Amino acid sequence: MKSAVIVFPGSNCDRDLAVAIEEVTGRAPTMLWHRETALPEGTDLIAVPGGFSYGDYLRSGAMAARSPVMQAVAKAAERGVPVLGVCNGFQVLTEAGLLPGALMRNAGLNFVCRPVALTVENSQSIFTNRYDAGELITIPVAHHDGNYTADAETLDRIEGEGRVAFRYAEAVNGSARNIAGIVNQAGNVLGMMPHPERMIGPEHGGADGRKLFEGLLEAVA
């Protein structure tokens, strides 16, 4: 699998994501600086990492979403290339309009940094096919702006279309309908606040995130 991890100034989970992808797929991703205007030929997974791109200036993910590389990412997403956005990556994907809704300041105003329980809602997507629907997993979160918001009509639509990939199984950040991760209509773009790349082996305290990368590898191969 040929993957690319996008790197913005202020990204800080890009290496974690690269390590997880390499460990599961056996191939190191290309690290792609935000000023690039094209993806490497034949890229079949794009990962948008967590962190604080552009220092969260204006709004989390707002500046990164307008950087040159994101036009190439949007085009690839339109062609059906899988795009995984984690944490700040999720914020970037919503700001870029690749996913609906927005991520606002956590309801409790605190930065939340701990493992949380999630329910896998949809086990049919290319990202979640290794999980069982309803499966309870533990993945860490580390964010200040994870409070997912959209209007009621949009929420009804994404729920009705089975596009909620993960839900918090406990109170975390005030997210609408406890949404932790969603996919786009075509099913090839996933944004999630929890960090699956931080849960891929016993040295991380668990491997519940590993199946996401394994599932992707299987879906793409």
Place this chain on the structure above:
Amino acid sequence: MKTRIYVTLKNGVLDPQGKAIHHALEGLGFSGVEEVRQGKFIEIEHADGVTDADLEAMCRKLLANTVIENYRIERG
């Protein structure tokens, strides 16, 4: 030329920061505060040739996230 842009949360969008500010005001002993909503104020210094449509486009494309925010432009 200076234009002022106010970015505010849409009605119905919860504003946890506004709520916290409200509580803090009450904690300081200010009574009678009914609701606090916070937002952003952006000042843009620009050439006279920048049109209203340009300023609108700036708001829609970057300065406001229209999923959750409204904007108001006060041309200088």
